Amino acid sequence: MPEGHSIHRLASQLSSVFGGQQVAASSPQGRFAAGAAGLDGRVLVGATAHGKQLFVEFADGLDESPTPALFLRVHLGLYGAWSFGGDKSFMGASSIGAPRKVGERELAGTPDASYDGPPAPVGAVRLRLVSDYGWADLRGPTACEVITEPERDAVVARLGPDPLGRAARDAPDDVARFASGLRKSASPVGLLLMNQAVIAGVGNIYRAEALFRRKLDPWRPGKSVSVEEATVLWEDIAVIMGDGVRAGRIVTTTPADRSSSSSRVKREDAHYVYGRAGLPCRLCGTPVAVAEMAARKLFWCPECQAP
Numbered sequence: 520m521p522e523g524h525s526i527h528r529l530a531s532q533l534s535s536v537f538g539g540q541q542v543a544a545s546s547p548q549g550r551f552a553a554g555a556a557g558l559d560g561r562v563l564v565g566a567t568a569h570g571k572q573l574f575v576e577f578a579d580g581l582d583e584s585p586t587p588a589l590f591l592r593v594h595l596g597l598y599g600a601w602s603f604g605g606d607k608s609f610m611g612a613s614s615i616g617a618p619r620k621v622g623e624r625e626l627a628g629t630p631d632a633s634y635d636g637p638p639a640p641v642g643a644v645r646l647r648l649v650s651d652y653g654w655a656d657l658r659g660p661t662a663c664e665v666i667t668e669p670e671r672d673a674v675v676a677r678l679g680p681d682p683l684g685r686a687a688r689d690a691p692d693d694v695a696r697f698a699s700g701l702r703k704s705a706s707p708v709g710l711l712l713m714n715q716a717v718i719a720g721v722g723n724i725y726r727a728e729a730l731f732r733r734k735l736d737p738w739r740p741g742k743s744v745s746v747e748e749a750t751v752l753w754e755d756i757a758v759i760m761g762d763g764v765r766a767g768r769i770v771t772t773t774p775a776d777r778s779s780s781s782s783r784v785k786r787e788d789a790h791y792v793y794g795r796a797g798l799p800c801r802l803c804g805t806p807v808a809v810a811e812m813a814a815r816k817l818f819w820c821p822e823c824q825a826p
């Protein structure tokens with residue numbers, strides 16, 4: 520499942536290529552026909568992310584009288600993905616490159632010199648957005664609905680703070696909310712990091728990597744974590760997820776801890792513990808452990824992260 524950094528990249532991408540433009544919306548698959556009809560002909564104002572939730576704001580069409588904004592809410596879940604295509608101005612507009620598929624993997628797209636409209640839909644396209652310059656197709660999301668601004672606010676209010684939302688110095692409340700969410704629970708901190716009501720956007724990879732980097736035992740009860748430890752953990756998560764937003768991939772290792780010094784970080788060098796069960800810990804050589812925690816695989820170093 521894409522973690523929060525992918526959804527933030529996606530929001531930037533949608534804002535960059537569609538922002539301020541009138542779009543045609545349709546549901547080639549048919550399952551989102553009514554929702555798409557409500558968006559069709561409106562202006563896509565921009566997109567934002569909170570954790571793994573994506574919100575795309577739509578205002579009135581160019582020649583309509585003012586009505587309240589509508590928001591498209593999308594949660595990709597395990598199988599959802601967006602793909603993009605278009606002309607040179609569309610594919611060149613984004614500061615983050617133009618991924619043609621953002622989901623579990625992100626692939627670079629190339630502008631189509633002879634672009635003259637979107638291709639025939641392939642597969643089950645839940646939603647297609649088309650501007651004068653390009654198109655985006657959404658397939659397989661867990662959630663895709665049109666909601667009002669108060670409904671958007673209610674969804675966000677149910678989520679924990681997003682470490683990618685604001686710089687830590689601007690969001691002391693977010694850090695305090697995260698610390699209090701951890702410290703009021705007896706559940707293991709490894710489980711709490713995956714709870715979107717405690718912290719929004721962290722998935723299985725960032726969970727394992729952040730706990731390793733902070734030398735925290737994943738099985739420690741949340742209530743035993745000090746405010747100071749929670750603050751440092753929050754700040755570290757913000758750093759590594761911020762790197763993920765910029766790079767479009769998750770790399771949590773520092774150069775000194777990699778086996779190769781090549782400038783492009785190799786896949787096998789990207790993580791400390793995630794996906795490395797049985798391999799020696801980069802810091803102490805102890806085999807990395809793996810266990811099931813709430814039906815997801817948890818990786819950690821029993822020595823570096825000793826209770």
Ligand SMILES: [Zn+2]
Nearest residue numbers: 800803820823
């Ligand atoms: Zn270790």
